[in-house]
Amino acid sequence: MGTHEEALAAIEALDSKYCWEGMEGPMVVKWMDTALQRRRREQHLAAMRQGLVPTMAMAL
Numbered sequence: 001m002g003t004h005e006e007a008l009a010a011i012e013a014l015d016s017k018y019c020w021e022g023m024e025g026p027m028v029v030k031w032m033d034t035a036l037q038r039r040r041r042e043q044h045l046a047a048m049r050q051g052l053v054p055t056m057a058m059a060l
Contacts, residue, residue: 007031 001007015029033041047053 001010011029011031014027016026019026044053
């Protein structure tokens with residue numbers, strides 16, 4: 001994107017609007033994660049795998 005406004009317009013136009021065959025939900029379009037956000041998510045996922053935090057069960 002050339003400008004901040006163009007990026008905002010793209011996010012608004014695309015986020016949660018399209019769902020392709022085989023996908024469980026619509027496409028998510030958002031700002032790129034910062035390194036800190038990514039590191040915290042990875043730590044949380046690792047803790048979930050070790051059973052240190054509860055996981056969210058999906059209702060079917």
